Amino acid sequence: MPMSEFIVSAEDDGKRIDKYLSELDTGHSRSFLKNLISSGNATINGKEIKKGSVCIKAGDVISLDIPEPVELDIEAENIPLDILYEDNDLLVVNKPKDMVVHPAAGHYSGTLVNAVMYHCGDSLSGINGVMRPGIVHRIDKDTTGSVLICKNDEAHNSIAAQLKEHSINRIYHAICYGIIKEDEGTIEGAIGRNKNDRLKMAIDEINGKPAVTHYKVLKRFPNDRMTYIACKLETGRTHQIRVHMASINHPLLGDELYASGRKSRFKLQGQCLHAMILGFKHPRTGEYIETRAELPDYFRHLLEVLT
Template identity: 40%
Template sequence: MFDSLIYPVAAAAGIGDDSEMNETNSRLYTPEPVSPDEAGQRLDKWLAMRLLDLSRSRIKGLIEDGRVSLDGPTILDPSHRVKPGQSCRVSVPPDAPAIPEAQDIALTVVHEDEDLIVIDKPPGLVVHPAPGNLDFTLVNALLAHCGESLAGIGGVRRPGIVHRLDKDTSGLLVAAKTDAAHRGLSEQFAAHSLERAYRALVWGVPSPSKGEIEGNIGRNPRDRKTMAIVSGGGKRALTRYHVLQTYLGGCVSSVECRLATGRTHQIRVHMTSIGHSLVGDKTYGRVRLGRLASVPDDARAALTAFPRQALHAFLLGFQHPTKGYALSFESAIPTDINALIKILERI
């Protein structure tokens, strides 16, 4: 019924409004306008030659995050070709602390060995420190839990995060403890060879009851904080779904989703694109008040008050990155979603 397992970050090409670029404490770069002999160069390459203190990969990330504009509009595509005379603005946010602090946060450890650790992440826990969530994240918890057993990733004693779950998505997540494990897991994620299954509660009943949703996912050109199916750019995304059960005469369905690719918010974006957003999803969904008009009071109250997207990563399978044998883990539906299902089943 839910989704939350493996979404590598993706970004899209497009143009949007740049009114949110100047956050507090951000550094603003305004290089000289594009010269005639520079016309036609990729935006990321052109900026790398102008901003020598920023790497090309860093510049690419800033573009994909909506922090670069040309003559006003925000450009989200690093391969965008610059034109003579165009003026550019680059907003660079403050750096996050280089070394997160180890913090004693309770974890549900499903499996751990000298190479990796598998966690059943609760809703509400951010995976990695970032502006707005600099501590009390899964990384902080893993630093405290693993301690000296972390051999280090890239010369730094830290857990290797190879995939992330949204803050309010629960379920299974694997992290590497060594460089070798990090490389092996990253290769499997890049090849989409892992088994990843999610369960979600969605509004309505998808039709057909079993099918595929395909559409490139990238940054929403109208709101860079969200993702969307985009017509240009983005990354290929394919979700396979299967309706498991319906409730309240078709008001809500339990759906299993399996990822053929892993993109940011993939299941949430894809299910919304076919008109069946996730229950509790305040970013991509909304409460269907019309559908709830004839629903009993207790079910209506439970559905409208559900505090997060009803999404859970219940299955994760992969090859051990250094030993080679198969590993597979399952996670029970968490208490909050299970309680909502029991209310729906009573009707």
């Protein structure tokens, strides 16, 4: 792919280079661009840089070399999919528990990507690289529910823009420890990597990214000291609902990371969290599309036992 050059304007003076490039119409995510920078594919005034945190100045000439896509070596696997919606641009699937969304260390098979590759063939966007074809957002391994897959780069760019402007409707259902007194509320707290445990996220107002979660009580279970809630995401940070609910002393039932020390009479595999509703503007037609993933069997059974 040919080298792209950009001249920094006065209004972009002082910005980090990764932020600057992510705001341009390159068709690539900020994480993808940061990886390019760390790989030596970006220069400022002809000088190679390796850090996305480097600040730029007005008049700087930035060159960006975006390599041709690497041939995908992740294997397609014939894994059944629970399809909620599909057309030539998009696919929405209901992900089961214990399924990783995209390949990573220790999980190179059996992922949602492996299954989607078999189902879609060559019809997947390539913007997020060889390990995440079609993936524009994800949910945790033990979180169930709706995941949106993009079949081409145009759809990917449109959905990514909607995620960035927080216009996608994402509603999760969860069961948490404790009785929430208020019928509804909002949690605001920037989220960043936990400094003491790299596997966890934490509230970090200095280094974290802004995050907002709205919650609504659906039912209270006084005997078990638990509450059934719906959470609407305004942002989409890693572990957002899990971190935010734990921050107000109502961690999710079964959450081994954020509810340590909490005990219940149920033996669960991970957090009790389900991505139920996903609403978005179709990238081609502009029509509002909304899908609903019904609660999985284990979740429905829990509610029956708690009631």
